[in-house]
Amino acid sequence: MDNSKRTVVVTGFGPFGEHTVNASWIAVQELKKLGLGSEVDLHVSEVPVEYQTVQSLVPSLWKKHHPQLVVHVGVSGMATTVTLEKCGRNHGYKGLDNSSFCPDSQCCIVGGPDCINSVIDMESVCKRVTSSGLGVAVSVSKDAGRGGAGLRWRGSVGAAPLQDNGICVISPTTRLCT
Template sequence: MEEQRKCVVVTGFGPFGEHAVNASWVAVQELEKLGLGDEVELCVYEIPVEYQTVQRLIPDIWIKHKPQLIVHVGVSGMATMVTLEKCGHNKGYQGLDNCQFCPGTQCCVEEGPECLHSAIDMDAVCKGVVEAKPDIQFTVSTDAGRYLCDFTYYTSLYKSHGKSVFVHVPPLGKPYTAAQLGQAVQAIIKVILDMLQQSEDQISCNHKH
């Protein structure tokens, strides 16, 4: 019986503010060209910069694809490196989205914990990608910015019990090309999938008495 391919969902964001072309979606489209190898089914989504759409779409993606991993990519005008976010925050959302809307409660999930961490060890991922892609600089962060990026990450972590990752990329050409951003996201996902495979192998070894 042929083993079912693992599914990885990767999302980028549509245009907003000064980002008429959103580097995150460009990076995801570049990743789609590169792929993740034959064993992995890659599904990509462009998410509009709208709180209410995020609240509807993220749970739908989890139900539809049941992915092994979901990776959200966003752009940060302040970033000069590819940044791996460790956690998402529940409160403090005051910035208006593309529909001029922000949540009345200024939070993602009523009564949810203030901070949710990814189940993936981002420090270890960062170490792995630095070795794999020496031409690109990577760093880790614990503040995804209290806008749609942070909101999406928290919503996804909440739904996935931590099986989500968020990556911030700098704007295009500051300093990386579209192709480099795509390669960076690909390298991150490959490192994570290797880590997940190793922990699965370890669990199955422990169970073989």
């Protein structure tokens, strides 16, 4: 790898529930094809919807690539805008994953802080996207939820050096790939 390049890791989710193909992973694969320019070393990874895999895979991506930025892409049937997540919560993970597992502690990291915030100014990012003329509706959320996306975000921010260079983006399922 060229040391002058910035390293960016982007993840999307694998299949879950009735979704045999996850639109977040399709979008991430399209981004890989397009690239982020010659100055960015882009790495993409599909993340299975499994608590234990998330807890090992996401930190391993940080260790392997030493990225300046990690972007986790998810989808939501409830979202009406592209949502930038500001905070990953530690408690309240109650849903079963693809392997029918849920942590007994219902925590991402036992004994960890309840919330870790990204220092990326999501409000500024939202304003820049909104004023860009792209016609994309964007909002900021202070809670990435308690499903796989929240766990992935929380685990990533917890694994990040200085805990400050991760971002989670949740897209509405109806418009992600259009």
